[in-house]
Every structure is written in C-alpha cells, then in structure tokens.
Amino acid sequence: MAKFRRAMRMNRPGDFTRVFRQGKRFGGGGLTIIALPSSVGHPRLGLAIAKKHLKLASQRNRMKRLIRESFRQHQASLDSMDIVVLSRPDISQRDTIQIRTALERHWLTVVTQWQNS
RNA sequence: UGAGAUGGCCAGACAAUCGCACUAAUUCUUUUAGUGAGGAAAGUCCGGGCUCCACAGGGUAAGGUGCCAGGUAACACCUGGGGGACGUGAGUCCACGGCAAGUGCAACAGAAAGGAUACCGCCCAGCAUCUAGAAUGCAGGGUAAGGGUGAAAUGGUGCGGUAAGAGCGCACCGCGCGGCUGGCAACAGCAACGGCAAGGUAAACCCCACCUGGAGCAAGACCAAAUAGGGGAACACAUGCUUUUAAAGCAUGGCAUGCGGCCCGCAUGGUUCCCGGGUAGGUUGCUUGAGGCAGAUGGUGACAUCUGUCCCAGAUGAAUGAUUGUCCACGACAGAACCCGGCUUAUGGCCAUCUCAACUU
Numbered sequence: 416m417a418k419f420r421r422a423m424r425m426n427r428p429g430d431f432t433r434v435f436r437q438g439k440r441f442g443g444g445g446l447t448i449i450a451l452p453s454s455v456g457h458p459r460l461g462l463a464i465a466k467k468h469l470k471l472a473s474q475r476n477r478m479k480r481l482i483r484e485s486f487r488q489h490q491a492s493l494d495s496m497d498i499v500v501l502s503r504p505d506i507s508q509r510d511t512i513q514i515r516t517a518l519e520r521h522w523l524t525v526v527t528q529w530q531n532s
Numbered sequence: 533u534g535a536g537a538u539g540g541c542c543a544g545a546c547a548a549u550c551g552c553a554c555u556a557a558u559u560c561u562u563u564u565a566g567u568g569a570g571g572a573a574a575g576u577c578c579g580g581g582c583u584c585c586a587c588a589g590g591g592u593a594a595g596g597u598g599c600c601a602g603g604u605a606a607c608a609c610c611u612g613g614g615g616g617a618c619g620u621g622a623g624u625c626c627a628c629g630g631c632a633a634g635u636g637c638a639a640c641a642g643a644a645a646g647g648a649u650a651c652c653g654c655c656c657a658g659c660a661u662c663u664a665g666a667a668u669g670c671a672g673g674g675u676a677a678g679g680g681u682g683a684a685a686u687g688g689u690g691c692g693g694u695a696a697g698a699g700c701g702c703a704c705c706g707c708g709c710g711g712c713u714g715g716c717a718a719c720a721g722c723a724a725c726g727g728c729a730a731g732g733u734a735a736a737c738c739c740c741a742c743c744u745g746g747a748g749c750a751a752g753a754c755c756a757a758a759u760a761g762g763g764g765a766a767c768a769c770a771u772g773c774u775u776u777u778a779a780a781g782c783a784u785g786g787c788a789u790g791c792g793g794c795c796c797g798c799a800u801g802g803u804u805c806c807c808g809g810g811u812a813g814g815u816u817g818c819u820u821g822a823g824g825c826a827g828a829u830g831g832u833g834a835c836a837u838c839u840g841u842c843c844c845a846g847a848u849g850a851a852u853g854a855u856u857g858u859c860c861a862c863g864a865c866a867g868a869a870c871c872c873g874g875c876u877u878a879u880g881g882c883c884a885u886c887u888c889a890a891c892u893u
Contacts, residue, residue, distance in 0.1 A: 424849070431849085461849075462849070463849085471866070471867085472573095472574090472866085472867055473866055473867045474866095474867095475867095476850095476852095476853095476867060477853090477867095479849095479850095480552095480852090480853050480854085481853085481854085483551090483552085483853085484551075484853065484854050485854095487550090487551065487552095487854095488550090488551095488854090515854095
C-alpha cells in the first residue's frame with residue numbers, strides 16, 4: 416500500500432536548509448534533485464517549484480502533483496531520505512511523459528548513490 | 533446561404549483500480565460513507581460586510597463622482613427614460629454640470645484671431661495728367677457683398693433695399709429670452725418677443741453640487757516551549773539585640789567565587805516558586821451567506837415580498853491527481869486562500885430572437 420501522508424512532506428524551513436547545505440545534488444530533464452539521509456525512518460519529499468520557471472499557478476500545481484504521484488509510487492525503494500525537488504528554467508518545455516521518466520531515473524540514482532557511499 | 537446585432541446556456545461523458553483534503557459514523561487506529569475550484573477562481577480597478585485603531589461639532593485640505601428617475605447594503609454597477617454621435621438596419625457608443633466669475637492655452641498662414649480687421653476688391657466725391665475715357669495717378673471717405681488665409685473671420689438662404697453695401701427691412705431656418713402646454717424630472721412641443729448677443733478648450737487651472745476617517749485576515753482573538761532578560765515572594769548565609777527550654781522576632785548587609793601575597797579595589801552571583809510581556813510553534817478567525825433552487829404576487833424593467841426546499845471546498849511548503857478502457861463534436865482560457873456585489877481582461881463551443889444582402893420555391 417503506497418500512500419503519501421502528511422508526515423512525508425517536508426514543511427519546515429530548517430529541514431530545507433539542512434538538505435540544501437549537506438545534500439547531494441544531481442539533475443536533468445528540467446529538474447534538480449537534492450538528497451540527504453535522515454533519521455526520521457521514512458522518506459520525505461520537499462518541493463520548490465519557482466514561479467519564474469512556471470508562470471501560471473495551474474501549471475505549478477500540475478507539476479507538484481506529478482512529482483508527488485511519482486514519489487508515492489517509488490517510495491518503497493527510498494529509505495529514510497530527505498529529498499528536495501527543484502525546478503529548472505527548461506521545465507516548461509517538458510511534457511508529462513518526459514517529466515515522469517526523468518523522475519524515475521532520479522529515484523534510481525538516489526538509491527544507488529546512497530548504497531555506494 | 534453569407535455578413536452582422538442582442539440575449540442565454542455548457543465547460544468532455546461513463547466505468548474500474550490506486551492516491552490526497554475535510555466532515556460524519558465506526559471505533560482506539562483502522563475502516564466505511566459523503567463532499568471537494570471558476571465563469572472568469574485572474575487583474576486587484578471600484579463598492580460593501582467583518583476586524584482593529586481614531587473620532588463632540590463645524591470648516592479647510594486631498595481624492596472621487598457629474599443629464600434625469602428608479603433599483604440596491606453600497607457603487608464609478610444595473611434598469612428605464614431624455615439628449616447627442618455613428619450605422620442602410622437590428623442596434624451600438626458618450627466624464628452628458630459651468631468658459632454671461634477669474635486665470636491660462638492655440639503651430640503655421642493671414643490685412644486682421646477677441647468688443648479684431650480694409651490686403652486685393654466694390655462705391656462716392658476732390659485734385660493732377662492727356663490718349664479726353666467705363667482712362668491713369670495722388671490723397672480722403674464709405675463698405676464687409678466677392679477674392680484670398682485659416683480649424684475658426686461676428687448667424688445661414690432668398691427677396692427687398694442702396695452710390696456700393698450692411699439684420700438696414702421682411703420671410704423661413706438657427707440662436708437667445710421670458711411664457712404656456714405635456715412630463716415626478718432630464719427634456720419636448722407651441723405661439724409670441726428680441727435683429728442676433730465677442731467663438732473653442734474645464735480627462736487646462738478653476739467654480740458649483742454631492743460623496744469619502746485610516747489600515748487590512750500577514751486584520752484581529754487565544755494557548756504557549758526553550759534561551760536571555762524584567763518584577764515579586766519564600767528559603768538559605770553572617771553579625772548584633774530582645775525574649776527564651778527548644779526556638780522565634782527585629783535590625784543591619786554582609787557573604788561566596790575569580791584576579792591578587794594581603795588590604796583596598798574590580799568583575800561575577802545561590803535554590804525554589806509565582807507574575808507579566810512574548811519568540812518558535814499551535815488553535816481560532818474559516819465558512820449558513822445581502823446563499824442557491826422552484827413557485828406565486830407586484831413592477832415596462834433592474835428588483836422586491838411571500839411560501840416551500842437544499843446545505844454546496846475550506847487547504848495553510850497549501851487538498852481535485854495518476855493509470856486503463858469505451859464513446860464523441862477530440863476538450864480553450866485557466867487553480868479558491870476572510871466573504872459578497874460589480875467592472876475589466878483571457879477563452880472553446882452550443883442555442884434562441886432580430887437585421888441586412890443574395891438565391892430557391
């Protein structure tokens with residue numbers, strides 16, 4: 416049962432700054448991912464979609480929903496990690512399928528990166 | 533059929549699986565059920581409610597509104613009416629008070645541009661000349677018809693009149709003025725009078741009438757860690773005095789630690805509890821409302837009243853999504869953030885009524 420509960424959201428400014436300072440960065444396909452292991456016991460997701468990159472509110476909402484849905488489906492493979500997803504300027508040119516495949520690739524990278532280190 | 537005008541409606545549908553927010557029940561941490569963005573949620577341009585602050589009354593300033601009547605909680609909105617402009621028409625558009633209070637503004641042209649003006653003309657009479665005339669020249673007067681300039685030249689057209697002309701006179705039109713009639717009013721109509729009145733611009737200053745206190749849900753209310761600091765109380769410490777079996781009361785401010793060999797001096801300050809302010813954070817405000825739907829009544833209408841019925845998002849790093857299948861006209865603009873009424877802008881489609889043009893029967 417793959418759910419996405421309130422606890423799986425990062426909503427404190429402190430959590431964000433911790434991930435920004437110490438997390439590992441990688442990206443592509445219009446997105447940047449920053450990941451950092453945490454002690455919470457389950458994965459957590461933080462979103463930062465810039466108004467500059469997606470001008471309309473409906474577009475930003477749609478992007479957040481896509482990312483959350485993908486995170487929900489892949490959360491089993493991600494252990495206790497804090498992950499922040501950032502938008503990039505070229506995000507407006509990507510369609511739904513491109514975003515989804517890019518996210519799946521990124522989740523895989525997060526897992527392998529952390530297992531190696 | 534084409535080109536338009538006005539008004540209204542819809543915002544892909546259905547099913548399955550997984551997931552999110554809120555509410556209710558179940559219960560004690562899970563299930564089940566219900567509900568879940570818009571016509572513009574947008575721009576934040578007006579008007580209100582609500583909240584806090586300020587406030588006797590009046591004036592001034594600043595800003596807004598500006599034909600009339602009505603609707604409304606209110607409006608810059610809406611409805612009906614009047615006037616003007618545009619269109620063959622259905623219809624549409626209009627900041628539509630005052631320039632007879634004052635100040636200002638208008639390139640160039642033109643003789644003259646604000647109680648203006650004689651450049652070319654036209655007319656009159658005078659003098660000179662010789663070619664002796666319907667001539668030319670010079671100086672004077674009359675004139676606003678004609679020409680020319682300009683966005684605009686002191687009403688227009690016609691007739692009379694005159695030396696030539698002129699509202700100088702007359703008719704019609706326009707304008708002004710007071711009156712009568714119709715209308716709640718804006719305004720319209722009518723006959724009369726005045727020979728006619730120095731223009732435009734007030735989204736130029738300004739004048740007149742009317743309206744407006746300020747800030748906004750990050751308003752405001754409540755709960756409240758940790759740390760530092762503020763106020764208070766109790767306990768603990770030393771010394772002296774009094775009473776006393778213990779001990780208690782009163783007064784004083786010492787005292788401890790660090791620097792220092794010591795004094796002086798300098799710096800720091802025990803434990804417990806309470807109080808108030810208040811940060812992080814949380815709760816509330818937060819959705820039942822000038823509410824929707826249906827009907828009746830009144831009104832040309834905006835709308836109002838009554839009856840019945842329904843409960844219809846409330847997130848807060850911010851909920852509506854994903855996948856699959858079927859169908860069609862293959863889905864535009866676009867995402868609530870305290871709530872309503874408008875305006876403006878973006879945008880896919882459908883329907884009804886009406887207008888014009890052409891064609892067919």
